[in-house]
Amino acid sequence: MKNPYAPAFWCVLFALVLLSAAYFYGVMLAHQLDKAMVFLDSACLVIGTLSIGVVAWASYQNQRIKKKLLEQGKTRVAIWDTKVALRRVETVFDRYFWGSYWQPGRTFQEVMGDLTGTPLEKSLEVLKKQCVALDHQVAEGRHWLNNARELSDVATQMARERYQLDFCDPKADTPGNAVIHREFEVLVYTWTARLKSFDHQLDEIELEYS
Missing domain, CATH: 4.10.860 (DNA Excision Repair, Uvrb; Chain A)
Incomplete structure (x- = not known):
């Protein structure tokens, strides 16, 4: 040097x-x-x-x-690991909600159990742990952990709404069904928006430490 x-x-x-x-x-x-x-x-x-x-x-x-470059290197590794964990959450989420894992007819506890024990819940927990490490590295309080928790909250709400969608009659044109469909659409939009925001923030901080 x-x-x-x-x-x-x-x-x-x-x-x-x-x-x-x-x-x-x-x-x-x-x-x-x-x-x-x-x-x-x-x-x-x-x-x-x-x-x-x-x-x-x-x-x-x-x-x-040298110390500054070493810290920057550690931060970049933490950012990359968080990106990997986020991609894993996105992949598991798509398979979980739109793939073959979801099977109508099972009880809410059997299917979801508030996501406990499911692949999506496990991937979200990995993301949270990685966000804790990233928060510690960049000294931003709980910013990244809060982002992960927001995603987890939306996923839990979507699970409940998806459960109701599977047990309601899709042919019945009732106000209740319309509300469920509308709420689920809002949650899908919220999930997509927060996922993109999370990814965009990671890109920004990666550029900052490059």
């Missing part, structure tokens, strides 16, 4: 050496060799002290940069 302070250090050092040499040469021309030697010793001491100080400062800055 290149030190950003190296050019300035060498410029200052070159300037001091040049000035010292010029002054020493001028004193020698004036036939005052003893004064020239005293000045040369003083100049060497100043240059040496300055060099040590600059090297120490550059080393400190270098350590800070």
Whole structure:
């Protein structure tokens, strides 16, 4: 890793050496060799002290940069892991609600149990754990965990509405059926919107730490 302070250090050092040499040469021309030697010793001491100080400062800055890059790397890994967990939730959600897993005729507890023990519930729990790690890494309170909890809440509500849809008569044109269909459509829209928002926020923070 290149030190950003190296050019300035060498410029200052070159300037001091040049000035010292010029002054020493001028004193020698004036036939005052003893004064020239005293000045040369003083100049060497100043240059040496300055060099040590600059090297120490550059080393400190270098350590800070390395630490910052290490933290950025850890944050990017946490972001990528969260993205993977989110994609897993999205895939399991589609299979769960629109695939072959859902079988009408079973009780709500058998089918859902408030998502307990289902593949969707497990994938949401993995996402929550990953969001806790991401919150800890970026020090944003519980922002990402709250996003995951919002998705989990919507999924639970959709499960209840889906259960009611399976047990209502689709041919019956009743106000109750219309309300259930409308509420389920709203939940589907809410899930899609929050999922996209979650993904967009992850893209933004990934760009920030790139």
